[in-house]
Amino acid sequence: MARTRVDLCREWKFRETNGSLPDETPWLPVRNVPTQVHMDLLANNKIPDPFLNLNELAVRPLADKQWTYKTQFPKPKELSSERPTITDLVFEGLDTFATVLLNGSEILKSDNMFVSHRVDVTSLLEDTNELQIHFDSAMLRGRELVKEHSHEHTFYVRQTEVSRVPCEVSKDLQTCSGKILAKVSGANGQSVKISVLLAGAVVFETECTVESSGIAETPFNITHPELWYPFTHGSQTRYELRAALGPYDMISKMIGFRRAELIQQKDEFGKSFFFRINGVDVFCGGSCWIPADSFLSQIPGRRYRDWAKVLYDGNQNMVRVWGGGIYEHDTFFDACDALGIMVWQDFAFACASYPTYKSYLDSVETEARQNIRRLRSHPSLIIWAGSNEDYQVQERYHLEYNYEDKDPQSWLKSSFPARYTYEYLLPKILSEEDQFAIYHPTSPWGDGKPTADPTVGDKHQWDIWHGAMNRYQEAFRLSARFISEFGMEAYPHLETIRSMITDETQRYPGSMMMDFRNKAIDHERRVATYVNENFTVKYDIASYTHLTQVVQAEAMHFAYKTWRREWGRRKCGGVLVWQLNDCWPTMSWAVVDYYLVKKPAYYAIKNALKPLSIGISRDYHDWTSGHVDPTESWKDTKFDLWLVSDQNKPVQVDVVVRFISIRTGQEIRSPVELDSVTVHPNTTTEVLKDYEVTDKTNAESFDLSKFNPYVIHAAARIDNEIVASDTYWPQPIKYLNFDNRNVAIRAFGQNKVVVSAPRPTKGFVFEETRGVRLSDNGFDIVPGQERVVEVSGTDVQTLRYTYIGAPESSIALSAQWKRVLGKGG
Incomplete structure (x- = not known):
């Protein structure tokens, strides 16, 4: 008899069930499960939309309440047959403290939202069945647990399976071997056919017996496998894995094979940290990922695929799933598999000192094993990390940590017992469940050295924005072996601001509602500092939105260009911005907002991560510290020029470097023309070093009124087509005159x-809206080079735009931004 599945996703009801409430409290309808109580209360008009204005405050008390959900369902028809049948109830996730009753009998207690449950309920089923789930307040139960275990642990919090294939590709890439496991319910002693197919053709097939444990297991070996690569370095070949129990019961999934290595070798800079996939060194450029929605039930599979496409279109080949979020849905990993996006997965621990009492560790082990088994067959999953920033909590609170002590039992007795989880328990579980997986104890981490050490491991570089608040122009000083977090905040586009703040009187920078939306500590002074340091400030909402977006884009430009340059000597193995996405409409570090509307910073990253990218740099000159000379950057006449490539073979490019007056748009000297420059594969090619533009200006005779500041613009061409370009501006931008751009x-x-434009123009931005797709945005314009932007999802003549120095009438109000009116072509 074929296996059948009945989804109990409809006809649910719910109500609040705090002890003080009467039994006649009315039950309210639920549209579908999975769900969250906020969504159900909103659908029943019991709460305001928490995504609007200050409504989040109105719904905060819900976290202290208890809720009960219930549904009724008939006995499965199969139980009426003479053939023995087993019926399981499967719960894919219960958040978090839940008691489940079937027909009045308690069948399950859960205390971990990351754990799934399967319960045999065959003997409890009646003709009509009632299923109830009682949810305690996770907030209150969590506080109770802190008190309960306070004598043994001090809690520090800084902020708030089917068919599995562990396998290894040989070093020479000629064979792939491992084992295939299938978990089968109620089929002890029966035969399961396991098949592996490529493009419909069987490349491996065998039959194996289901053991008493419910596991069917077989070794396998495939010669000359077609491998999975990140999209920047090859194709994404996937095989189909099938498991069949008899003629009617068959399941399948897509899998892929690749050899992944984390290269940590001593070198002139300390110890390397980069990934090698199928023998190819890969620079990892990408983003960090948080849950795509505050309410997870609102994320359809299509939205996961849309987000993966955003990464792909932006030349981002890695995404880091943050430990403060969730173990994402298989649809997310399927999309990354299909598009060739590598995944760095944190275990779900973040920004805290976690306990290690036995029941807690038991739950951690169940959580880890379940999620490793579920995800280990995805070729996109490259590395597991034990946690996010938990060792920074150890440093901040001076918790005991002796890296030279290698006795796990002694760690349990220290004031930082979570080390036991990250350095013993999780790697032990991972080695048992997937012996070929890469594991990193935490992020950031480097062989027990301080987490800020730039010479080893990965680093969260928050001296831009947080910490010392370095200027983004100082990115060259802030490199590390792998930068797994850094960021800069910006406002979303105006449509998103209007959607989240409905009160027009609150739509201005620094309003109560604008400040409330932003959850970054001290955000107003940090945003204002970076805007004021670099640009002439205008405080209407449209102008200020534009300035924050240009600041964020500039930070991405300096960081990704600078740190990717260091790939040549493998000094920096990757850069992941915090963060790609938002879980609600807000202003934040995200480079794409909640509605998948891209900020200009997204395009700055896309440009810096092109398969072949060109970069210009000049010495950094401070402009406001003490008695510095603020004209130094204008008088500096040297620059560097380089090209960096992800490609697997050399290419020849022609390079032209122009020097263009910002005031007049005229070239101040003849261009530098370099023909047939060889760009070496998968490395950095240094082209010009300390190249002199003109004779040095005599500082004693320097006259600011007569000086002619200029941009340096470099373009790389293949067959006369520009494949990469970069523009360097004198810093800071606010000292420059942008009158009469005439865009x-x-x-x-x-x-x-x-x-x-006839003159160099900074920060040209189209106001993006939902559903609109642009090939480029947030760019600079130089005379003699037209920027062609492909547009879909809207009539091109409805686009609004602005730029630094745009006439007041074009940006005073969002509705008055200039529109594209001309016709041509």
Whole structure:
């Protein structure tokens, strides 16, 4: 008899069930499960939309309440047959302290939202069945547990399976071997057919017997496997894995094979930290990921695929799933598998000193084993990390930690017992469940050295924005072996601001509602500092939104260009911005907002991570510290030029470097033309070092009124087509005059816009809206080079835009931003 599945996702009801409430409290309808109580209360008009205005405050008390959900369902027809049948109730996740009753009998207690449950309920089923789930307040129960275990642990919190395939690709990439496991319910002693297919053709097949444990297991070996690569370095070949129990019961999934290594070797800079996939060194450029929604039930599979496409389109080949979120749905990993995006997965521990009492560790072990088994067959999952920033908590609170002490039992007796989880328990479980997986004790981490050490392991570089609040122009000083977090905040586009703040009188920088939306500590002074340091400030909402976005884009430009340059000597193995996405509409470090609307910073990253990228740098000159000379950056006449490539073979490019007056748009000297420059594969090619533009200006005779500041613009061409470009501006931008830019925009056909200007123009931004797709945004314009932007999802003539120095009438109000009016093509 074929296996059948009945989804109990409809006809649910719920109500609050605190002890003081009467039994006649009415039950309210639930649309579907999975769900969250906020969504159900909102659907029943019991609460305001928590995503609007200050409504989050109104719904905070819900966290202290208890809730009960119930549904009724008939006995499965199969139980009426003469053939023995087993019926399991499966719960894929219960958040968090839940008691489950079937027909009045308690069948399950759960205390971990990351654990699934399967309960045999065959003997309890009746013709009509009632299922109830009682949820305690996770907030209150958590506080009770802290008190209960306070004598043995001091709690520090800084902030708030089917068919599995562990396998290894040989070093020479010629064979792939391992074992295939299938978990089968109620089929002890029966035969299961295991098959592996490539493009419909069987490459491995065997039959094996289901053991008493319910596991069917077989070794396998495939010669000359077609391998999975990140999209920046190859194809994403996937095989189909099938498991069949008899002629009617068959399941399948897509898997992939690759050899992944974390290369940590001593070198001139300390100890390397980069990934090697199928023998190829891979620079990891990408983002950190948080849950895509505050209410997880609102995330359809399509939205996960859309987010993965955002990564792919932005040349981002790695995403780091933050430990303060969740173990994402298989759809997320399927999308990363299909598109060739590597996943760094943190275990679900973040920003705290976690306890180690026995029942807690038992729950941790169940959670880890379940999620490793569920995810280990995804070729995109490259590395597991034990936690996020928990060792920074250890440093902050001076908890005991002696790296030279290698006795796990002694760690349990220290004031930082969580070390036992990250350095003993989790790696032990991972080695048992997937012996070929890469494990990293935490993020950031480097062989027990301080987490800020730039010479080893990965680093969270928060001296931009947090900490010392270095200027983003100082990124060259802030490199590390692998930068797994850094970021800069920006406002989302105006449509998103309007959608989250409905009170027009609150739509201005620094309003109560604007400040409330932003959850970053001291955000107003940090945003203002970076904007004021670099740009002439205008405080209407449209202008300020634009400035924050340009600041964020500039920070991404300096960081990704600078740190990727260091790939040449493997000094920096990767850069992951905090963060890709938002879980609600807000202003934050995200480079794409909650509605998948891209900020200009997204495009700055996309440009820096092109398969072939060109970069210009000049010496950093401070402009406000003490008695420094603020004109130094204008008088500096040297620059560096380099190219960096992800490609697997050399390419020839022609390079042209131009020097263009910001005031007049004229070239101040003849261009530097370099023909047939060889760009070496998968490394950095240094082209010019300390190249002299002109004779040094005599500082004694320097006259600011006569000085002609200029940009340096470099373009790399193949067959006369520009494949990469970069523009270096004198810093800071606010000292420059942007009068009379005279930017011209014209529509070109139905889906293209051409942007040009007679003078160098900074921070040209289209106001993006939901559903609109642009090939580029947030760019600079230089004379003689037209920027062609492909547009979909809207009529090109409805686009609004602005730029640094735009006329007041174009940015005073969002509705008055200039629109594309010209026609052409």
